[in-house]
Amino acid sequence: MRNLSVTTFIHILFSVAIIILIATFTLFHYWDKDRQKIAEFKRYQLISLTFLSNLKLYPSQEELNKLYEELHVEPLPPVKAEEIKQKIMKEGETIFSGGSQQLGRVRVFSIDGERYIYVQRMSYNLLLKDAVPKNFFFEIAVTLGIILIVLLLLLYFAVLKKLYPLKKLHWQIQRFARGDMNVEITYEHDDEIGKIAKSFDDAIKHINQLSRSKNLFMRNLMHELKTPITKGRIIVEMMDDESTKKVLIRAFERMNELISELAEIERVTTQSFEPDFEYTMLSEIVKESRELLMSEGNCIHTEVEEMALTTDKKLMVLVLKNLIDNGMKYGKDKCVLVRTRNGLIEVVSKGDPLEHPLSYYTEPFSQAEKRSSGFGLGLYIVDSILEKIGYRLAYKHEEGMNIFILLPEK
Incomplete structure (x- = not known):
């Protein structure tokens, strides 16, 4: 019941x-x-x-x-x-x-x-x-029975008609849940259902207003950050000290990466976002992930069996890039192994087991106490993207190795 x-x-x-x-x-x-x-x-x-x-x-x-x-x-x-x-x-x-x-x-x-x-x-x-x-006692009783049945049927249809706005409200809320931010919750009567519809309509308008404010803030923030970063890069290119120049260039590149990550978070986490699925090979995704790191001499090893995937290539590249980047930053030997095992993609790095459950690290801006750099967005981006493309992130620690696994949803 x-x-x-x-x-x-x-x-x-x-x-x-x-x-x-x-x-x-x-x-x-x-x-x-x-x-x-x-x-x-x-x-x-x-x-x-x-x-x-x-x-x-x-x-x-x-x-x-x-x-x-x-x-x-x-x-x-x-x-x-x-x-x-x-x-x-x-x-x-x-x-x-x-x-x-x-x-x-x-x-x-x-x-x-x-x-x-x-x-x-x-x-x-x-x-x-x-x-x-x-x-005529029986005839009277039968007539009363028929009248009662007709009244019950009329009451039945009246109740269904009264509940129809609730079904309509459910359809409209489902449209909003699927990402239609422009849906309007209509209500005709001032009964309980009408009051619920009005409350939902007010909530949707408030959410849309907050979303527009957030988007405006993010765009302004990224625009304002890019201007000083660009000026800084120009000034750094004029420096003679190559060692200092290299460090500063890497710092500015990292800032650009952070801005790109913030933009990707904004894009992926919107309700209306739809991934662009295509047929691609895993080796191509791994290759582009390494190129995206933009650093020579990275300690990245691969043991990848060639396998075909139907996924959003750009997003999967970003997932592997963030997992590899995390492994190099927080691994003890700064090396990462990308491998396939039993048809699953794994990113392995040497280190102590995580102090908190995986869900702690997939929250935005969360960090373990020992982290010395980064803003804690990597795994949050990974988890958000995987949810959109039909995967989920799993973790285990074996023989001194941290292993992050990409599990396809069933």
């Missing part, structure tokens, strides 16, 4: 209610039918005893008429009586028989939905029509 949607629960609730109502009236029908049979039998038994006991006293016509009125029966004219007797002989159905040869006999026949009572006692041969008023 916990996982049932509100609409499904209402379907089940009203279906059960209608089934119970129909079952109740079906049972009532059989009960009323049996009740009518019992009541009918008692009535004809009373008629039988009353007529047989009164006829032995040779009542007058006036007394017979009074008896007819009390028992709700009508005497038939001779012609009509003869016609009914012929029908009784051909198609009459006996539904009651009472009395005896000594006292007389009373039989009740059914013809064309009418009941006829035939009384035989001494010289009396009476054919009477049962004129008891018809009981």
